[in-house]
Amino acid sequence: MAKIAIDPITRIEGHLRIEAQVDGGKVTDAWSSGTMWRGIELMMKNRDPREVWTLLSRV
Amino acid sequence: MNLVSKLKDNPSIADALKKQGVSRRDFIKFCTMIAATLSLPSSFVPQIVEALEKKLKPYVVWLEFQDCAGDSESMLRATKPTIAEIVLDVISLEYHETIMAGAGKYAEKALADVVKNQKGKYIAIVEGAIPLKDGGVYCTIGGRTALDIAKEVCGNAAMTLAVGSCSSWGGIASANPNPTGAVGVGKAVPGITYVNLPGCPMNVENVTATIVHYLTFGKLPALDNEHRPLFAHGKRIHDNCERRPHFDAGQFVRKWGDEGHRRGWCLYEMGCKGPEAHFNCPSIRWNAGTSWPIQAGHPCIACASTDNWDKFGPIYSRLQNVPGAGYQATADKIGLGIAAAAAAGVAAHAIGSAVKGKPEKKDEK
Numbered sequence: 001m002a003k004i005a006i007d008p009i010t011r012i013e014g015h016l017r018i019e020a021q022v023d024g025g026k027v028t029d030a031w032s033s034g035t036m037w038r039g040i041e042l043m044m045k046n047r048d049p050r051e052v053w054t055l056l057s058r059v
Numbered sequence: 060m061n062l063v064s065k066l067k068d069n070p071s072i073a074d075a076l077k078k079q080g081v082s083r084r085d086f087i088k089f090c091t092m093i094a095a096t097l098s099l100p101s102s103f104v105p106q107i108v109e110a111l112e113k114k115l116k117p118y119v120v121w122l123e124f125q126d127c128a129g130d131s132e133s134m135l136r137a138t139k140p141t142i143a144e145i146v147l148d149v150i151s152l153e154y155h156e157t158i159m160a161g162a163g164k165y166a167e168k169a170l171a172d173v174v175k176n177q178k179g180k181y182i183a184i185v186e187g188a189i190p191l192k193d194g195g196v197y198c199t200i201g202g203r204t205a206l207d208i209a210k211e212v213c214g215n216a217a218m219t220l221a222v223g224s225c226s227s228w229g230g231i232a233s234a235n236p237n238p239t240g241a242v243g244v245g246k247a248v249p250g251i252t253y254v255n256l257p258g259c260p261m262n263v264e265n266v267t268a269t270i271v272h273y274l275t276f277g278k279l280p281a282l283d284n285e286h287r288p289l290f291a292h293g294k295r296i297h298d299n300c301e302r303r304p305h306f307d308a309g310q311f312v313r314k315w316g317d318e319g320h321r322r323g324w325c326l327y328e329m330g331c332k333g334p335e336a337h338f339n340c341p342s343i344r345w346n347a348g349t350s351w352p353i354q355a356g357h358p359c360i361a362c363a364s365t366d367n368w369d370k371f372g373p374i375y376s377r378l379q380n381v382p383g384a385g386y387q388a389t390a391d392k393i394g395l396g397i398a399a400a401a402a403a404g405v406a407a408h409a410i411g412s413a414v415k416g417k418p419e420k421k422d423e424k
Contacts, residue, residue: 006163007201010156013128015200036198038125038188038231039238043368051374054360058127058231058259 007035072149072274073112086111096268096343097280098290110275111149117274118181120173121155122212124198124205125232125241126187130223131157133260136346150182150270156200167201174215182270183216185209188225188232189247192240209248218279219244219253221286222266224362227257228285234368245286254279255286259362264343265291283337285365291343296333296359297381299341302326320356330375331358338363 007017015036021029040059044052070078076086090107094100123131135158154170161169173181187205190197195204213219221244224230232241245253256266269288272280280288297303305311306325313319313328327334336359340351353359360374361367372378 005202008156008162008166010159010162010166013157015123015156015198017199035200036125037239038190038197038241040231040234042236042238043231043234045236048373048375054374055231055234055368058129 070116071112072114072116075116075149090271092264093268093271096264096290096339097272098293103275107271107275111271114274116149116151117217117270118173118177119150119152119184120170120181120212120216121152121184121186122205122208123156124185124187124189124209124226125239126223126225127231128157128186129260130186131155134222134263134266136263149267153181164201170212174212178215180217181215182273183213183219184266185213185219185221185226185244186223188229188241189244190232190239190241191247192238197239197241206247209244213244213248213251213253217252218273219248219251220266220269221245221253221255221257222261224257224259224367227255227287227363228365230257230259231368233366252279253286254282254288256291257285257287257363257365258338259360262291262340262343262345265339287337287363291339292337292363294337294339296336296338296341296353299339300333300353301341302353323356326353326356326358327381328377329358330373330377332361332364332367332371332374332378333359334378334381335371336361336364336367 002022003019004022005017005019009016009018014034017033017035019031019033020027040055043055047055073086081089087104087108090111091101091104094103094107097103121131153173154166156166159166159169187198189195189205189209191206195206198205200208221227225232225241226244228243228246229237229241230243232239243255245251245255254269256262256269258265265288268290269280272278272288280290283289283292285292297306300306302323302325305319305323306327310322310324311319311328312324312326315329319325325331331353333353340359341353344351344354358374361371364371
């Protein structure tokens with residue numbers, strides 16, 4: 001039994017990590033993680049609603 | 060694109076361009092355009108041509124941290140004749156998460172190889188902010204924090220180009236309340252040689268020009284106090300704006316879709332930050348010189364200015380003052396002065412009041 005990790009996953013936008021449990025050449029379990037967070041939702045608090053799109057469109 | 064094979068085979072820039080079918084004529088055109096972007100007289104063109112003909116393609120690694128890949132998009136969308144080829148062929152791009160073939164440990168090996176084998180010679184391009192809070196856990200690649208990677212990769216580079224506002228000063232990631240303690244690469248890794256090329260996204264032509272300047276003259280272009288090249292950020296948008304005559308004439312858009320908006324009048328009243336923003340958008344523009352925000356009818360949001368999301372007031376609220384360029388006056392004084400000079404007392408009163416934000420009268424002709 002071995003656990004492998006592919007990080008970074010390339011050719012995507014964003015940062016992704018995939019871990020897989022390999023058992024006899026077969027993947028028996030897998031986990032994915034987004035490895036970057038900015039908290040853009042928190043930046044929306046108390047902001048002029050008219051300008052929210054300018055930030056959110058840059059996610 | 061075979062990124063790994065390029066490590067072994069690194070021809071001169073001129074050879075690479077020839078291989079791509081870029082004609083001599085287009086090459087000279089490109090060099091002339093770069094000279095213009097750099098605000099250099101045309102007498103520098105031969106020097107640029109010579110440098111690009113002789114120099115080997117510099118190795119480049121592109122790091123992405125807290126980003127949206129908007130700067131990568133901006134780079135890949137370069138459409139001016141031959142620019143797309145030039146951006147991809149003038150440089151030897153060895154590592155770029157969004158476009159490279161290898162993944163996982165193979166990707167990381169490509170990066171490690173450049174850092175080891177080209178130590179002190181490669182160019183590091185950084186896109187995205189670096190989070191410092193909580194030990195940097197908010198951005199990790201291959202199990203390492205962005206900060207850890209930046210320290211190694213930027214610390215061993217000949218120079219670092221921080222492309223886009225996020226890597227320049229924190230950008231979106233650092234907007235209030237900056238949940239992850241995001242900063243630009245210059246702040247995260249003190250002591251490195253770097254250029255900030257902010258903008259949301261960065262303008263690929265300024266990035267190319269900076270690289271060509273470095274190849275031609277062996278040094279960074281002149282920088283301002285925010286570490287931005289003066290050729291790109293030395294002039295105020297307001298002073299080069301195609302709508303400036305309307306500002307001077309007191310002709311303002313006051314409501315989206317009103318007659319002034321349809322006629323392309325000044326967007327100052329709608330919150331335009333052009334009077335406080337320094338960028339060469341009016342001359343370089345975007346999408347192969349097609350347009351730029353103000354031309355498209357939207358106010359400038361000062362995307363390349365430090366902390367633009369929080370320090371310039373709400374995007375759609377007008378600036379209180381119009382600073383700089385030998386005078387310090389509010390727009391009402393300017394509008395009033397010009398109109399009064401035209402000896403039209405009644406019109407002056409109307410324009411002056413309108414600019415002060417008093418109840419709107421009616422759309423003017």
